[in-house]
Amino acid sequence: MPDFTEGGKVDGKKVPPFHFGLVMDWEQWHEFRDRIKEMNLQFRIKPHIRYPGKIGEQATMFIDDPAGNSLEFKSFMDDNRLFATLEGEQNTIDGGKMTQQNPQ
Numbered sequence: 485m486p487d488f489t490e491g492g493k494v495d496g497k498k499v500p501p502f503h504f505g506l507v508m509d510w511e512q513w514h515e516f517r518d519r520i521k522e523m524n525l526q527f528r529i530k531p532h533i534r535y536p537g538k539i540g541e542q543a544t545m546f547i548d549d550p551a552g553n554s555l556e557f558k559s560f561m562d563d564n565r566l567f568a569t570l571e572g573e574q575n576t577i578d579g580g581k582m583t584q585q586n587p588q
Contacts, residue, residue, distance in 0.1 A: 497529050497532075498529075499529065499546070499556075500528070500546070500554035502554070503546065503553070503554035503555065503556050504553065504554070504555050504556070505555075505556040505557075505558065506555070506557050507558055507559065507563075508557055508558070508559045509559065510543070510559045510560070510561050512559070513543050513557060513558070513559035514543070514559075516557060517531045517543075517545060520545075520547065525547055526547070526548075527546065527547055528546040528547055528548055528554055529544070529545060529546040530545065531543065531544070531545035532544065534558075541560070541561070542558050542559060542560050543558060543559045543560075544556060544557070544558040544559075545557050545558075
C-alpha cells in the first residue's frame, strides 16, 4: 500500500488524503475557528480561504482528533457552491474562475 502520510497538495497545502470532513454554516465556521484558537489547539492546516475568487471558494481548516485522525472543517458563503462548477470547468480543481466575487 502506498504511503500517504505526507498527503497531497491542494491549493499549495499538504492535505491529508484520509480525513473526515464537515461542512458548516459560514458564521458557525468562524465562531468555531475562534474557539479553537482560544483553546490553543494546534491546527494541522491553519484556517484560510481556499480558491479565492473561484466558484469553489471556501473557508477551511484542519485539526487532528486525540487519536490522530485528521478533521477538516469547511464552509461556503453560499451552500449551493459545495459541488459547483462553471460550464466547461467541470474538470478544473477549483470549479473555475467567477466573473464576480462573492459578496462579503
